[in-house]
Amino acid sequence: MWTLDELLDRVSAALTAEYSGAPNGRVRDVPDRRAVRWYATTGLVDRPSAMRGRTALYEKRHLLQLVAVKRLQSEGRTLADIQLELTGATEATLTAIARVPAHLLDSGDAAPAPDVGGSASAAEGVRPRFWAAPAGAPTLAQPTLAQPTLAQPTLAQPTPAQPTPAQPAPSAADTPARAPALPSSAAVPALPPLLTGVPLPGGAVLLLPATPTEADRADIAAAAQPLLDLLAARGLLTERDQS
Structure with missing residues (x-):
């Protein structure tokens, strides 16, 4: 996986060859950080695959998507047309359009290391993309903690109850008023739908x-x-x- 700056370096390297440039001055030859974030908001590019602390991490599909967008823009296509073509595109389709050299697709590491001096430990690594997991996928099993065995207390033999004098029944004036019962659970407002x-x-x-x-x-x-x-x-x- 790569940081955003590392991803943009690979996009620039991939576009160096076979890229005729933007058809007009309003389109950048290489997207900047702000453009990548806006592409992710509108669905042109997937959101980051994972987070390392506050640092977003990207991978092969993001590189293919960004290069494919810029190659189609160089042909004079609008972003609206490009979004219609690339939304839900398979990796094979993106690879054919982007034509990224194979050595740029290799991340070079098995998994990113945690931030040095950060609060996350090495065992935590990169947080998984729970939203990308298929429906019904099992979650990580939680370790089962052994329950301590408590010694049963020895009950003392009860002593015979001594008779007590009868107490008079309390009058209505002596009985405190009972507080009204509270509902068992508060109504939870429904969340708005995703847009x-x-x-x-x-x-x-x-x-x-x-x-x-x-x-x-x-x-x-x-x-x-x-x-x-x-x-x-x-x-x-x-x-x-x-x-």
Whole structure:
């Protein structure tokens, strides 16, 4: 795995050959740190594979995705078109588009070491991507601790109860008022659904509570054109999608 800076170095090396450059001045030849984070937000690139403390770690698929995006941009494709083509693409498809040299795909290490002087121990390593595990996958077994055996106390033989004089029954005035019963559990509010960002030209992003298909994205882009024209006329759009 690589840090973000190491990933960008490999992207730059992969694009050195077979890359004609950006078709216009608004597209960067090599993405910067801010562009990679924005690509991950909009779904063009997967989110980091793991975290080492506060450092995000990336791997082979991220390298293929970034190089594939820049190669398609060099052909004059928009980010919206590229997202429709690369969303859910297999590693074989990304490899064919990106054409990354084999030596750049080798991470060179089996697993990243923890931060020096950090609070994480070597046994912890890299935190697993629990969100990427298939449904129903077993989780790590927790160690079973031996339960201590407690010695049974020896009960003393009961002594005969001595008779006590009868006590008068308490009156209503002597009985304290009982506090009202509390509910057994408080109602937990439902969490809002996860939102999927659909990038539109000019830096606009449409948030949906469900994941649209490729056909949905194409129809959304066409239907949103009048709104984009209005936003552009009022100066409310940027060129951030062309980073």
